[in-house]
Amino acid sequence: MKPLPWARSALALCIMGTLTACGGGGTDANNEGNVITTPPPVSSSSSSGGGSSSSSSSGGGASEGPILSENFGDGLFANFDEADTEYFFSPEYKALSGSNPNDPHPSFYYPTCCFFLNDTPEDGPAVNLGQLGIVSDNGNPSLLLNTGRFTAGQTRPEKDAKDPKKDTTTLSDLATWGELDLGRDYRISFCVKEASGTRNLQVFVDNNTSGAGNSLWTGNDSRIFQAPVTQLEAGKRVEINVPGSPRMGGEDVSTWASVDALVGEGTSFLQFRVEGGSTVIIDDLLVEYQDENGQADLPACNVFTPATAPDAPDAPTVLTGDAQLSVSWTGILGAISYDLAYSTSDDVSGATLLEDLTDTSATLTELTNGTAYYVWVRATNNVGDSEWSAAGTATPVAPLGCVLTTASDIAGDISWSVWDGCVSPDTSGALLLNASTPGQLSYPGEADSKPEVRFKASNNGTSKLDSTADADARSKGDLTGIFAEQYPQHFTLIARVDVSKSSARGLELETVFANPSDSRVKMLLRPDQGTAGRIQLERFMNNGASSSSSDDTTQADVVMTAAEGEEHGYHIYQVSYTVEDPAVVGANNVTARVYRDGENISSTFNLGVSGDAIVGTGRAGGAGANRVRIGEDSSSGHFAEVDWILWSNDPLVAAMSAEELKGKLPASIGDLGAYTSSEGGSSALLSEAFAATDGDGATSDFFTAAYKSLAADGAAPFYNVTSGETRITLAGGALNFYNARFSAGDTAPSSATTADDTSTHGELDLSAPYRITFDVTSNDNADDGSGKCQVYVDNSTSSSSSSIHGGSSKIFEKAVLALADGDLSKGKVTIESSVGTATSFIQFRCDSGVETPITIDNLVIEKQ
Incomplete structure (x- = not known):
């Protein structure tokens, strides 16, 4: 049995997949905004951070990578609003590795200007994006500074101040408070994406004020870099060597002051500042020791480009299902969400629109099977919508109810013909003939004026025959052209059948051999006979008589009812025939062997038993036909459920016992019972x-x-x-x-x-x-x-x-x-x-x- 029931979703749209990296997420205090809430990857200093890492082996020992590497949230931010900037300056983006428990804002990056309302942390954020914030370089996050300033790696000092992490360093400080190891020669570098104005860009060590002398690094030594914004070139990397000369674009800049001595120690922090009235946008900040070169692994610097509407996605991939379509598409950098449209015509203007999808896949349900659908996708960011993609198209189809057997399912040296019960055998392609050719049963009884009753697929891998409602009904499904017109003739049929629910007859399987024998043999499954069932070879001992008699049918009693507590009573029946030339072997020229669930039961039949076989003449009246008939052709009602039927006219197969056929049947058709592979030959x-x-x-x-x-x-x-x-x-x-x-x-x-x-x-x-x-x-x-x-x-x-x-x-x-x-x-x-x-x-x-x-x-x- 190979069931495959399908169910339709009650939803019109089922969203699948995962959040795109550029989709944002999270909320601000008002449950608004678009900030990622999942903590970003853990950095090498055990601080969490999106695209950043640090190493602080205090004491100036051997380094383990860069001291700090920050890309300002590549792949995380999409809206570039106040909420994104708030998130960047939060411990959820990157936390201090060993923060003071009294620090209400233990974030690695701390805004020392232009962030908190009234410049008071307790009043909460009041971001001014024109002074300090995450901005979009055409979808790639960067950091804007204009009057704004912030520290990196500053821990909370034990100072009594409105904001201990702002404007509290002084000339009289005796200790540093930070978690950056700047205890040996280091380099700070960053890309300049945009620069405008006439004031200065400044970098300080262990100084959270705007005055260069407010640090234990006496004089103006804490200000390790100061350059007029007019001298900064967009698209170039600035390098600050401590000690050493500053560089831009790989060249020394003589107008910028050099640092003559090491400024920093194992517990330092940095502050970055742009004086009011000037704007600098930076990206890809790197702090490393001078004997390393992490710049080689960073993206090339480029000029800031304001965000535009996204590019149009490629045509979506559309996979068919039962009354549904699975749609997926490639995410677009910088997209906040996606719109999907679908229609039965190739015109997006009249399509059904589904908006604000944050995933890159979706399932459309409640569609019409057999109708072609066209699907488009467009991307959206804070600027606007992209153009619609090219259309993807597919047609929903109703499933067969199970998986039809294919040639690849039949391995080994026997070219089986198969009906796997998935669909009614009169359906085109229901049969696989000789392991290669699709086929189906024909119903020649259509013209005899008697009503036709055919097998009906049960949508669970089986097909059912029920002609009990009409005694005149017929179900004669034929497959012709089976046998060669010469002696000997061979045929083997194996079927998994359940007739346990029938109070009438079960199933008939008739073989009509071609010339020269003109013999036919009909095996009947009769749950209505005996105490619990009977197998019959009808008129097998006919001896050429034109009419039947009470003693020409050989039969054996077997149990066909279902076991107690079981819903079904499936059994596997095998019958093998060999027809010899009667001029050579005599009158009883047909040899049959009957197996049930792998056991040869031929010796239990009442007539014609010869060793492990039954020998007779077969039934007269073949009239040169050449066919296998599955179903019934009588005036009695029949009821049977068929899982699968296999057959072959190979003489080698006809000579094989059930034991010898173990592992020779296509395993994919379902339950093989006693024919399941045994060790050694399968x-x-x-x-x-x-x-x-x-x-x-x-x-x-x-x-x-x-x-x-x-x-x-x-x-x-x-x-x-x-x-x-x-x-x-x-x-x-x-x-x-x-x-x-x-x-x-x-x-x-x-x-x-x-x-x-x-x-x-x-x-x-x-x-x-x-x-x-x-x-x-x-x-x-x-x-x-x-x-x-x-x-x-x-x-x-x-x-x-x-x-x-x-x-x-x-x-x-x-x-x-x-x-x-x-x-x-x-x-x-x-x-x-x-x-x-x-x-x-x-x-x-x-x-x-x-x-x-x-x-x-x-x-x-x-x-x-």
Whole structure:
């Protein structure tokens, strides 16, 4: 059974994916603004900061990277409003590594002018963006200074002042308070993006005032840099060497004063200031020791360009689904949000508009299957909207209800013909003939004036035949051109069928051999006969008679009812025929072998038994026909549910027992029962239908040896929980799990898997390229895009590198809402890999972002 039920969302739009880096977020005190609330990455000094890092190995020892590297929030800010600037000067953007608990503002960057209302921190921010703030260099954040000033790395001093971190340094200071290690020769550099006015740009050490003498660095030594703004060139990098000469654009500037001695120590801080009436915009600030050259890793300096409306996105990617479309697009730098439009005509002017999307993916639902849709996207920033993208287009389609068998599903040397029950067999392409050609059953009875009753797909991987309502109904689905017109003739048919709910007949499977034999054999499943059911080979002992008699049908009683507590009573029936030339072998020239669930039951038939077979003449009346008929052609009602049917006219197959056919059937069609691969001769390494029963039909826990044991240890379970046992359940012949993981074939499940492993401990032979497939039949996770599912090899942990295979142990990872092939939420999942050994195991996982169970069925691991 290969079910794939689909459900439609009740929402018109389900947003998926993650926040774009340029989308902003967070709020100010009034729950407004657009500031990122997630703390940025931790810096090398243990301070958090967006795009910044520092190293303060106090005492002047060997450095571990730059002292400070700041890009002013690249990729974080989008609105460039007061809230963005407030966030930059907050500990959430970058905090002091060892702040004073009495400091109400333990931010690494501290505004010493033009930020707080009345210049009083307790009064809260009152940002003047014309004096101090984050501005957009065409979407790239930079810092504007005009009268504004701020410190970097200043900790709170023990001083009694309205604002201890502003205007409190003096000539009489005896100690420094800061966390920048400036105790050996260092360099400060930054890009000048724009400069205007006639006043000065200044940089101070251990000085939080505007006077150069207010520091323990006596005289004017604390002011290590002062340059007229008129001499700053936009697009060039300024370097301040302490000690040493200042440079701009890689050249010494003789008009700027040099620093003759080291100014700073292991607990220093910096202050940057532009005098009133002048404006400087800087970016990519770097503080490093002079024996390092981190500038080589920084972007080239350029001239400030005011923000413009965003570029138009590329055409979105549109993936089809059942009455829905999944839309995704590439994010645009500087975009705050996106608008999406969709229409059934290629004209955006009349399209339905969805505005203010902050993600780069969305799902449109409640659409019409079979209708083409056009989808456009545009980006928005604080300047305006981009042009609309080119259109992406796709057509929603109703799913088949399961995954049809394809040629790639049939491995090995038998060219099976298959009907997998997914759709009615009269549907175009429902059959796969000789492992390669699509086909379907024809219904020749349409012209005989009797009502036709055909198989109906149940949308769960099975098809149902029910002609019990009308005794005159017929269901004669034929496939012709099966046999060669010569002796011997061979045919093998294997079917998984449930007739347990029928109080009438079940199913008829008739084979009509071509000339020269003109024989036909009909196998009937009769739940209405015997005490619990009967298999019949109708008129198999006919001996050429033109009419039937009471003794020409051979039969055997079997149980066809469902087991107690079970909804279904599926069994697998195999019948193999060989028709010989009667002129050579005599009158009884048809040999049949009948198997049920892998057991040869031929000897239990009442007539014609010869060893392990049944020998007879077959039924007369073939009249040179050449066909297989699936269904029924009688005046009696029939009821059956068919999971799958396979057949072959290969003489080698007709000679094979059920045991010999283990592993020879396409594993992807569903539950193979006794035909599941055995060790040694099969491409299928594992076939799991999640039946949750023992061999005797009793229900067992999935994670016990009673359900499935290791081949080498019958007391050890084949499946083991590695996390989240309560979130893994079996129901209805399928497995449900979320935020959990389990392994298959691990012979040492209590052993932690690490990258230092020198051997593997499993019983799956993954030494040759292999394929893993399973069906996702239910997946109702929320559309937040955060959850993923993974498959690992020889790794029982959740870390991809904790394996002998290193990071390669994770052979599969996809978002839960794009889990199946084609990035669909449900359907067939195909994984092809060559990672593994002859003694490997597999682990399946859905991480903590998967908050609702997914349902999987028909797990198959097979050699490619």
